[in-house]
Amino acid sequence: MRCSGRHRAGRIRGAEPGMSWFYRPLATRSAELCLFCFPYAGAGPNIFRGWPRLLPASIEACGVVLPGRAFRLDERPRDRLGPLADELVSVFRGLPAAPFAFFGHSFGGLLCFEIARRLHRLGAPLPRRLFVSACPPPHLPPAEPDVHRLPDRALKERLQRLGGTPMPVLECPELIDLFMPVLRADLKAFETHDHEPGPALPVPMTILGGAGDRLARAEVLEEWGRYTRESFDVRVFPGGHFFLHSDEEAVVATVADALGP
Secondary structure, three states: OOOOOOOOOOOOOOOOOOHHHEEOOOOOOOOOEEEEEEOOOOOOHHHHOOHHHHOOOOEEEEEEOOOOOHHHOOOOOOOOHHHHHHHHHHHHHOOOOOOEEEEEEOHHHHHHHHHHHHHHHHOOOOOOOEEEEOOOOOOOOOOOOOHHHOOHHHHHHHHHHHOOOOHHHHOOHHHHHHHHHHHHHHHHHHHOOOOOOOOOEOOOEEEEEEOOOOOOOHHHHHHHHHHEOOOEEEEEEOOOOOHHHHOHHHHHHHHHHHHOO
16 A cells, blocks of 8 residues: 655644643643643554543643654654653653643553652642553553564554554554554553652542453552542543543543543
8 A cells, every 4th residue: 555654743833942742733821721641652642633622621632742753753762661751850840830630541641650750759840630541550560561572563463453553554564664663662661660669649640441451451440549649530431442542532521520620
């Protein structure tokens, strides 16, 4: 099949320092809170492209753009979660003071949790709420360790089974060549992260899971409760690991309800 070459999402013109990490498709001054959305392994901010129309005007969806994707294709993807979290902490500390929340799916869930922990240790402003989606508690080992070491063919077959990667990407050698290094780096960062125990966060948490997700089984999600000393709840949706897409409207409604008016 014929496929397109590199596609670059638009970089925000005139953005303040640090905003090269973010994609804000519908930036508006009327928003009262910024919801920073962290994608799953290999993905870019485009997976949240439908969120702005589903969220109330008071909440702005802001996609996190990690190195190696979207308009950062020429940058080296990071393969260690701790240093990546440290980079993002420096970015968040440089942003103008304003209410914010974190949402992360799978790899993105662990990443935003680690960023929140670092902000807490530094005495920096914290997210109003932390949404961790399709991610097992960090004290548990990954359900499938060393996936990042699989040969390309086996990794591609695994992606097909999970269903989170569009078929045009899997069927296009040019896109696969761009996609695989980013995916492997994210998976390595997730699978090799060495969790260090620490104090519970003074941040409310909502944990989201899929009833059929074998990578973050619904029965272990309650164990996230040990990581907060504020309110905590678990919401389970139909579907597997990528219920984020199959039940998008219900997921966004859950986020909006938890953040309140």
